[in-house]
Structures are given as structure tokens and as C-alpha cells.
Amino acid sequence: MPGRILFHAINHVGLGHLNRLLAIAEYLREGCALKQCLFLIEGGRDLIQSTDLPWIQIPAFGDFRSERWLKWFGISECEKYPEGITRAVAQIFGPDIVVLDTVLYKPVVAGIAGTSAKVVLVGRIGDLLRRQLDSGIPEFDRLDLVLVPQEEAEISITDRQRLRKIKCRVVYTGPIVRDRGGDPQQLRRTLGLSESDPLIVLTLGGGGWNFAERLLMSVIEARGLILHKVPTCKLVILCGPHFTGSLPKTDDFVLYVSQFEPNVGAFLRAASVVVCMCGYNTMNEVVLAEVPTICVPAPEADDQLARASDYERRFPRITTGCLDPIVLANQISALLMEPRRVSESAVPTDQRTKTRQLVCAEFSRLQTGDV
Amino acid sequence: MTTVLLHTVGGDGLGHLSRSLAIAQALAGHAGVRPVLLTESRDVQLAEGYGFPMYMLPARYAIPPDSAWQGIRCVGSQLWRNVYAEVLAQIGPDLLVHDTIVYDDIFHLAQLQSIPQSLVLRQRPTVASISRTILSGMRVIVLPADVRDQAIPDHLLGTTRIERCAPILRPWSGKVVRETLLVQYGLDPSAVTTIVCNAGGGAFIEDPFLDIVGGALRLVSEHIRDLQVLVVVGPLFQQALDAVCGIPGLRLYSFLPDLVPLFAAAQLVIARGGYNTIHELLQVGVPSLCLPARRSHDDQAQRIDDAAHQARNVQRGQETPDGLAVQILDVLKAPLFGHSDVDVFTTGADEAAVALLKAIS
Numbered sequence: 001m002p003g004r005i006l007f008h009a010i011n012h013v014g015l016g017h018l019n020r021l022l023a024i025a026e027y028l029r030e031g032c033a034l035k036q037c038l039f040l041i042e043g044g045r046d047l048i049q050s051t052d053l054p055w056i057q058i059p060a061f062g063d064f065r066s067e068r069w070l071k072w073f074g075i076s077e078c079e080k081y082p083e084g085i086t087r088a089v090a091q092i093f094g095p096d097i098v099v100l101d102t103v104l105y106k107p108v109v110a111g112i113a114g115t116s117a118k119v120v121l122v123g124r125i126g127d128l129l130r131r132q133l134d135s136g137i138p139e140f141d142r143l144d145l146v147l148v149p150q151e152e153a154e155i156s157i158t159d160r161q162r163l164r165k166i167k168c169r170v171v172y173t174g175p176i177v178r179d180r181g182g183d184p185q186q187l188r189r190t191l192g193l194s195e196s197d198p199l200i201v202l203t204l205g206g207g208g209w210n211f212a213e214r215l216l217m218s219v220i221e222a223r224g225l226i227l228h229k230v231p232t233c234k235l236v237i238l239c240g241p242h243f244t245g246s247l248p249k250t251d252d253f254v255l256y257v258s259q260f261e262p263n264v265g266a267f268l269r270a271a272s273v274v275v276c277m278c279g280y281n282t283m284n285e286v287v288l289a290e291v292p293t294i295c296v297p298a299p300e301a302d303d304q305l306a307r308a309s310d311y312e313r314r315f316p317r318i319t320t321g322c323l324d325p326i327v328l329a330n331q332i333s334a335l336l337m338e339p340r341r342v343s344e345s346a347v348p349t350d351q352r353t354k355t356r357q358l359v360c361a362e363f364s365r366l367q368t369g370d371v
Numbered sequence: 372m373t374t375v376l377l378h379t380v381g382g383d384g385l386g387h388l389s390r391s392l393a394i395a396q397a398l399a400g401h402a403g404v405r406p407v408l409l410t411e412s413r414d415v416q417l418a419e420g421y422g423f424p425m426y427m428l429p430a431r432y433a434i435p436p437d438s439a440w441q442g443i444r445c446v447g448s449q450l451w452r453n454v455y456a457e458v459l460a461q462i463g464p465d466l467l468v469h470d471t472i473v474y475d476d477i478f479h480l481a482q483l484q485s486i487p488q489s490l491v492l493r494q495r496p497t498v499a500s501i502s503r504t505i506l507s508g509m510r511v512i513v514l515p516a517d518v519r520d521q522a523i524p525d526h527l528l529g530t531t532r533i534e535r536c537a538p539i540l541r542p543w544s545g546k547v548v549r550e551t552l553l554v555q556y557g558l559d560p561s562a563v564t565t566i567v568c569n570a571g572g573g574a575f576i577e578d579p580f581l582d583i584v585g586g587a588l589r590l591v592s593e594h595i596r597d598l599q600v601l602v603v604v605g606p607l608f609q610q611a612l613d614a615v616c617g618i619p620g621l622r623l624y625s626f627l628p629d630l631v632p633l634f635a636a637a638q639l640v641i642a643r644g645g646y647n648t649i650h651e652l653l654q655v656g657v658p659s660l661c662l663p664a665r666r667s668h669d670d671q672a673q674r675i676d677d678a679a680h681q682a683r684n685v686q687r688g689q690e691t692p693d694g695l696a697v698q699i700l701d702v703l704k705a706p707l708f709g710h711s712d713v714d715v716f717t718t719g720a721d722e723a724a725v726a727l728l729k730a731i732s
Binding site (some may be wrong): 022036045050055056059071072080084087088091249257259 | 372393406407413416422423424425426427428429434438439440449450453454456458459460461555556557558621622623624625626
């Protein structure tokens with residue numbers, strides 16, 4: 001039975017790490033009476049504030065937020081700050097388990113060094129984890145459990161060999177994803193849409209990739225062609241809290257623009273078509289929502305190209321798109337003209353239940369020392 | 372280098388944070404001064420745009436009693452105290468500035484380390500709840516002007532140095548090219564533009580504001596065909612949007628960082644009665660109907676009434692759709708567009724920054 005769990009989510013361009021750890025906290029709460037948890041975050045306050053889960057923000061370095069510190073403080077000073085806040089929090093909170101996502105962030109590992117907490121890494125296979133495994137950083141020795149949030153069959157032989165270097169237990173859990181609820185029918189009524197009105201939902205994940213702005217521009221440029229074929233079509237844009245590009249104003253086509261929505265699941269299920277990039281969470285959420293999806297992978301993200309072709313192969317509702325506005329308009333229009341009812345509700349899939357049970361069992365074993 | 376740490380607490384609005392950002396910006400204009408923010412707020416967007424070094428903690432008093440915080444409530448205050456101690460150790464501020472609310476724990480930690488402290492005090496009634504020990508521990512207490520009350524409370528007389536300043540607002544150039552600005556927001560410059568501003572949007576209880584305003588604007592749209600409405604629900608807003616979604620000519624935003632130029636470009640603003648909103652409306656002089664939000668530490672109704680006594684452009688709005696619709700139609704028939712009865716407030720943050728720095732010089 002887990003006691004106190006401290007989560008750390010590094011979050012620079014997207015919200016994937018934090019989202020996954022929130023999913024784990026929710027699994028544990030649903031499945032095995034999580035007693036106390038606390039999140040150390042570096043961003044994504046809007047995401048975590050949409051839950052009731054406790055958080056403390058530590059200063060973030062290594063991304064755009066560094067500039068605000070480095071303008072006034074020296075780098076050597078700054079590097080000590082996250083470690084100091086982590087230590088200050090860990091001393092009081094006294095975690096039994098610390099959960100990190102994909103990145104073994106040195107200041108956090110150093111900040112918990114004085115505790116007897118067991119350490120879990122949720123390690124999604126991608127370049128971030130590969131680089132750490134290949135360089136053999138000593139922080140891996142501190143780990144007690146690694147949860148790989150993918151199916152073992154998805155992982156290449158080379159990556160499986162990499163994972164074998166880890167001395168502790170490694171478990172493949174399948175996708176760890178939140179079911180971000182909300183009633184899609186109610187959302188449509190709120191937006192002034194009937195059940196049959198064609199609606200495109202463009203979600204740009206956390207919005208931190210430069211590619212997000214280009215995808216938004218392509219969809220906006222596709223507007224004329226889409227409206228020519230589907231004149232009543234509306235567009236909702238969820239650009240993500242890290243998005244810094246300019247946003248289009250709302251008008252007869254652009255119905256609603258939002259930097260962040262806590263109930264993304266309702267938007268996805270309310271959509272006639274989703275246009276998105278290929279982040280881990282977004283793709284698993286559109287699978288859960290069972291909505292026709294055009295995914296356009298961001299080349300600057302290490303894993304999106306491979307994920308796009310993999311998911312297109314495995315899930316018939318997913319199509320890979322590109323930035324060409326004409327191609328995009330044709331793909332969107334074709335899907336809009338197919339009749340489809342909005343999903344009735346969120347039905348957690350068997351996969352999600354299986355993953356939740358597996359994660360809960362692993363945390364219980366860790367707590368009882370049965371690993 | 373002089374480091375000034377601005378500690379800001381907020382929960383249901385963005386007023387404290389907004390003022391601290393204005394002061395931080397003014398401080399950054401002084402050579403050799405670096406502002407750092409330590410905020411406890413539900414804000415997620417406003418502060419990010421300013422680019423100051425920032426520590427962020429949850430708004431302690433706004434934590435819902437049934438949340439997962441409950442389990443760690445026993446260590447909650449120690450947790451904050453430990454983080455405060457670490458922040459003070461990390462940046463070693465030359466001055467700690469509180470805005471209106473002073474938490475005992477950070478005050479005493481700073482006092483133990485002989486860190487000079489000052490207070491920017493917006494609401495005069497609040498001072499009664501601050502202990503004399505804390506008040507006497509302040510190098511300076513800066514009182515920004517408020518339409519509500521100008522007297523110095525007895526608690527402050529003879530205790531500490533008092534500095535008055537103009538209302539502290541985030542800077543505004545005062546120049547608006549109306550057509551360009553409206554087009555930028557997808558609005559038609561030739562139509563009748565109404566801005567609805569729900570401030571931070573963070574009311575803890577069910578708030579009927581958007582129901583009332585939505586109902587009123589639907590009635591008004593039957594009389595004014597070219598009405599267009601830009602609604603900013605506030606970044607902390609979490610209720611359903613049904614009330615406003617059916618308004619004709621609607622443009623809906625969760626948050627806009629700088630509303631003052633839009634106020635200046637509108638024919639009418641429908642807003643709340645917070646300190647920043649009211650002073651911004653007075654500054655701009657746009658016809659405004661203000662409906663008070665219920666706040667535990669502020670009397671917005673009184674502020675609106677006081678503002679209405681001082682300036683012709685601010686009126687208290689009726690809190691029914693029918694009543695408000697009549698007022699809207701009256702205002703739009705005889706607009707006072709571009710008229711300001713009061714002095715423009717642009718100097719408050721600079722005056723506050725000078726007073727704060729003088730206290731440690």
C-alpha cells in the first residue's frame with residue numbers, strides 16, 4: 001500500500017511527463033488507496049491545478065524559462081536552486097517513494113539523496129531515455145523500479161537490450177494515459193453546436209514545439225478549401241500553455257481558441273475530426289476517444305515520426321497528415337463528410353484497466369519490499 | 372546588485388500579482404536592482420509573460436478542503452516554511468516586499484535573518500488583521516491610492532514610515548489606434564463594441580455574473596443589430612460557458628494579458644469592482660457598468676459606488692438581466708466615449724519602487 005509519494009515531472013515543451021505522472025497518481029488513487037502525494041513541477045500549473053493534486057514548483061532550467069534567471073543570476077547559482085527546493089520539500093514531506101518521468105534530473109536525485117525513499121522511473125522509450133542509458137549515468141543505480149509505459153512488442157530489440165543494462169526490475173505496462181473526462185454532448189451545447197454540426201478540434205499538445213505554430217498556420221490556410229466543401233464547419237483550437245505564437249481571432253470559422261482546457265477528453269470526443277501532432281499522450285487520448293484523427297508528426301520531437309506510422313498502422317481511425325494546406329484540407333473535408341455520431345461517453349478500455357492494475361500491483365510490491 | 376523579493380499571495384483574483392508585476396517592472400528600471408517574484412497564486416498565464424525570475428507555490432488559502440492536500444495538511448505549513456527558508460537562503464534578498472497580506476512564517480524567517488521588509492498595502496481595512504509586530508517590522512508601508520478610502524488607519528499612525536503613491540497599475544501608454552486594435556481582435560470598428568471582463572474569474576462560489584450579462588446582452592441585441600461582444604472570462608474561471616455562448620457577435624477569450632487598450636477602444640465595458648479593474652476604467656474613462664464580485668477581503672460594491680461618485684463613466688450595474696439591459700441601452704444611446712474625469716494614473720508603480728528602494732538605501 002503506497003504511503004507518501006513524491007512525483008517529479010520535468011516539463012519543457014509539452015505536458016507529456018506531467019500528464020503521465022498524473023495518470024499514475026490517479027491510478028493509485030482509484031486502485032489502491034494512495035495516502036499522500038506531492039508533485040514537484042517545473043511548469044504546467046494549469047494542468048495540475050485542474051486536478052486536486054498538491055504541487056510545488058521548482059525553478060526550471062534548460063529551457064526558455066532559464067533566460068529569466070540567467071539575466072539576473074549566475075549559472076552556478078541557478079543550478080543549485082532546484083536541488084535546494086527539492087531538498088526543502090523532501091525533508092518535510094518524507095516520501096516513501098519518489099517517481100520520476102523519463103529524465104533522471106540530477107538536482108532532484110541529489111535533492112532526495114538524504115531520504116530512504118525508493119525511486120521509480122517511468123521511462124518512455126525515446127531519445128531522452130536512450131541518451132541517458134547510453135551514457136550510463138550513475139543515477140540509474142539509485143532506481144528500484146522502471147515502468148516502461150509501452151507494450152513490450154512496441155519496443156525494438158536494440159532498445160530492449162538497452163533496458164537490460166538497468167539493474168532493477170523493468171516492467172512494460174502499456175500506455176499510461178489519463179481519461180480526461182467531460183461530457184462531449186454538453187460541451188457541444190456549450191459551444192452552441194448541435195450534435196451533427198461538423199467540428200474540427202486542433203490540439204497542439206503542450207504547444208512548446210516550434211512545429212505547433214506551423215501546423216496551426218497550415219490549418220488556418222486550409223480554411224477556404226474546407227469551408228468550400230463543408231460550409232458549416234467550425235474550428236476549435238487548443239494551443240497548449242507553452243504555445244507562444246500568434247493565435248487567430250475567433251470568427252465565423254474559428255469558434256473557440258484556448259491556451260489550456262482541463263477536459264481535453266471532452267473536446268476530443270466532441271470533435272468530428274481531430275488534427276494533432278503525435279505526442280505520446282495525445283495519440284493515446286485520441287485512441288481512447290475513438291475519433292477520426294489526422295496526426296502530423298513534429299520532426300523536432302524525437303519520437304513522433306515513428307509513432308505516427310506505428311499508430312496509423314494499428315488504429316484505423318488515425319491518418320498521417322502533412323503541413324501542405326491543400327492536402328490537409330482534403331483530408332479534413334473527407335473525414336468531415338463521413339457521417340459520425342459523437343461518442344456517448346468515455347469508456348475506459350480494457351487496456352487502461354489492465355495497465356492501472358499492473359501499476360498498482362507494482363507500487364504495492366515496492367512498498368512491501370517484494371520486488 | 373540589490374535583490375528585491377516580492378512575495379505575493381492571491382487566490383480569487385489577480386490583483387495582488389498584477390500590482391507586484393507593476394512594481395517589479397518599475398524596480399527593474401533602476402540600475403543594479405533585480406526583482407524576483409515569490410508568488411502564491413492560481414495564476415498560470417499573467418506572470419509568465421513578464422520574464423522575471425519566479426518561484427511559484429500554490430495559493431495556500433485557496434486550497435479546497437476536500438482536495439488531496441488534505442492528507443498532507445499536517446505538514447502543509449511546515450512545507451511552505453521550509454520552501455520560504457530555502458528561497459531566502461538561495462537569493463539572499465536585500466528587501467522582502469509583501470503585498471497587502473503578510474504571512475507570519477515568512478515574516479519571522481526574514482526577521483531572523485535581518486532581511487529588511489516593506490509592505491504595499493492596498494486595502495485599508497486589512498491592516499486591522501495585521502499584528503503590530505509585523506507592522507512595526509516594516510521599513511516602509513506604501514499606500515497606493517484607492518477610490519474607496521484615503522484615510523490612514525489608526526493602526527498605522529505613529530508606527531512606521533508611510534508613503535502614499537498613485538494607484539499602482541501595470542503600465543499603459545495611453546495611446547490606442549482604435550480601428551487597428553479592434554481589427555486585431557477580429558472585431559468590426561464600425562460596430563458597437565462591448566467588452567465584458569470577469570477579472571481573474573476565480574470566484575470560489577457560484578457566480579451569476581455571466582448569466583446576468585449574457586441574458587442582458589441577448590436582450591440588447593434585439594435592439595442593437597450591430598452589437599459585438601468580446602468576453603474575457605478570466606484565467607481562473609472554471610464554470611460552464613453556456614450563459615455567454617449564445618450572445619450574437621461573440622468573441623470569447625479565457626485571458627488577455629492587456630485589456631486596458633481594449634477598454635479604451637470599446638463603447639461600453641461591463642466588469643467587476645476589483646481595485647485594478649476600477650482604476651483602469653477610471654484611467655481610460657470608458658462608460659462602464661460594474662457588478663461587484665463577492666470577496667472575503669474586499670468590498671467591491673462600495674468601491675464601485677465610490678468610483679461612481681467620483682467619475683461619470685462608472686456606474687453600478689443592475690444584477691438582473693432586464694435591469695442591466697436597460698442600463699446598457701441607456702449608456703449606448705449617449706456614450707461618453709473617450710471621456711475621463713480623473714487624472715491618469717501612470718506613476719504609482721514608479722513612486723512605489725522609489726519609496727521601497729529609499730527604505731533600504
